[in-house]
């Protein structure tokens with residue numbers, strides 16, 4: 001397998017991937033976001049669908065249900081996530097998974113009617129090359145639809161836990177400014193101007209703001225555990241030698257407690273739902 005995104009490959013085949021795979025398919029709010037994504041991609045009964053960064057395959061299975069007479073290929077860098085995806089999709093005849101770096105993988109040209117992604121397209125080292133590669137896998141006129149997070153300061157699920165570990169008040173701009181090191185990769189496509197730039201080879205780009213809430217665990221303690229296993233919060237714990245895991249867990253649990261209810265710990269979400277049409281690269285010429 002050719003891999004250009006080596007950092008992401010390492011992360012998603014290590015603790016990051018294991019944490020996500022273990023927590024897969026528990027989020028009761030995820031169905032709403034996936035429905036919005038599949039509606040936006042206009043997935044029909046006979047469609048051939050490519051699911052980019054499919055992770056544990058929740059969206060791939062949902063797409064396979066809609067494309068009952070079509071087929072779905074879920075592509076992801078992560079071995080642990082794909083292992084979980086294959087287990088959960090056992091018995092579903094029209095979905096397969098492949099370990100691939102979507103930026104460079106030689107997908108069969110023109111073979112898909114639609115490409116979808118839920119939070120799987122923000123991590124490319126060369127997003128223009130990656131989206132062009134994905135476009136080539138689409139037939140001319142094929143649809144692209146994906147969901148990415150809005151900027152960090154709009155995402156309470158980012159601001160609240162990061163503030164807790166930094167030991168500061170959860171004021172969005174201050175928390176974003178105080179985050180050490182590079183901004184988290186998950187926000188690499190959070191600026192609509194940037195989204196339009198990287199989709200230069202596509203036509204009819206549309207960007208819609210969504211506010212679908214996100215579920216993080218049944219209890220604050222479980223949600224805290226999840227936050228410590230992946231993403232910016234795991235990074236903050238790893239880099240702060242003075243912060244013990246117990247202390248971090250306690251701080252996160254306390255910060256998340258106000259968001260706990262009968263349905264578990266749910267924080268407001270802020271996403272962009274992006275759609276575009278592949279023109280065979282003509283839009284870029």
Ligand SMILES: C[S@@+](CC[C@H](N)C(=O)[O-])C[C@H]1O[C@@H](n2cnc3c(N)ncnc32)[C@H](O)[C@@H]1O
Nearest residue numbers: 005012053054055076077078101102118120123
């Ligand atoms: C935040 S997770 C989202 C997973 C899944 N779509 C979901 O919503 O649960 C991001 C996923 O993108 C995958 N990914 C990151 N870069 C990728 C690349 N270049 N090619 C394929 N998959 C990639 C990761 O392995 C990971 O499974």
